[in-house]
Amino acid sequence: MASLTQRQKDLLSKHSRHHTKKHMDLMKKLMLRGISFSDAHKMAMKMVGERRKLAQTPAPPRDRIKGSKRNKPGVAATRGKGPKYSKTVTDSLADKAKSSGISLSKLKKVYARGLGAFSTSHRPGMGRNQWAMGRVNAFIRMYKSGRPKNKAYTSDNDLLPSGHPWKVKSKKKEMLEELYTEVLTMLEAEYKGRKVTLMKPFRLPKGSKKKFGVYVKSKKDNVIMVKFGDPNMEIKRDDPERRKSFRARHMCDSATDVTTPRYWSCKMWEPRKSVSDLLK
DSSP: OOOOOHHHHHHHHHHTTSBOHHHHHHHHHHHHTTOOHHHHHHHHHHHTOOBOOGGGOBOOGGGOOOSOSSSOTTTTSTTSOOOOOOHHHHHHHHHHHHHHTOOHHHHHHHHHHHHHHTTTBOOTTOOHHHHHHHHHHHHHHHHHHSSOSSTTOOTTGGGSOTTOHHHHHTHHHHHHHHHHHHHHHHHEEEETTEEEEBTOOEEOOTTOSSSEEEEEEOTTSOEEEEEESOTTSOOOTTSHHHHHHHHHHTTGGGOOOTTSHHHHHHHHTOSSSOHHHHHO
C-alpha cells in the first residue's frame, strides 16, 4: 500500500482538529487508495459526517471513571430495573417525569448513561451531574417533539416507544454505520494468500499482456484481479479530442461495473486525475 506524502499527513493532522476519529480514519484509508484530500473529505462527510463539537472534547484523565459504587453494571440497559440515586436527584427526575409523561425509570436510565458518558467526552466547564441532567432534558425534548435537537443523538433510542418518529428516522444512521464498516472492509482483502488493497490500480510487470491490474470484489464476494490496458499504447488523455473520442467509443458514461476492464480503462481517461495520481 502506498504511503501518504508529508503534505498529505500535515493536511490530515490539521483537519483532525475539527473532525472525529471515525471521519479521519476513513479519509486516511481513501487517500491511501489514491483519492485526493478534497474528494476523501467529501466522501467521509457524506458517509460519516461528524464534525467534532465542543461537547465532544475528550475527558481529562481525572474524569475517566468507570463503574459506580451505588449501582451495578447493566442497570441502565433497556430492560434494566433502573439505577438508584440520592433523594435530591430522584426528586428532580420525578418532577421531570411528571411534567413530561415519561416514566421515572426511563429518565433514571438516561441520567445514568449521561454520568457514564461524562467519563469519555463532555463540554469543558460542566460537572458530571450537569452533563447527565442535560442528557435527560435532551431526551425529554426528543420524546415530546418527535426528534432531537442534535440529529446525532441516537444513543437513547432504545428507550423510545416503538413507532416513535425519531426511532424510525434514525434507522438511516444505522445504515450509514453499516456502510462505513463495509467500505473499510472493502479497502483491504486477501488474494491468493496475501493481503492486497482493493480498488487501487497498479502497473503490471513488463511482458504482461495487459498494462494495468486492479483487485476488486466480484459479485460472488471473491477477490479477483481485473487486467486492462494495451501495453503497447500510450494514454494520451491530456488531449481533449482524444479523450472525448476514447470515452465515446467505449461508452464510458455507462461504465459502472468495477469488475470489468472497460470500467478501469475509462477511469484512466477521466479528465480530473492523472494516471500517476490513480497509481499512487
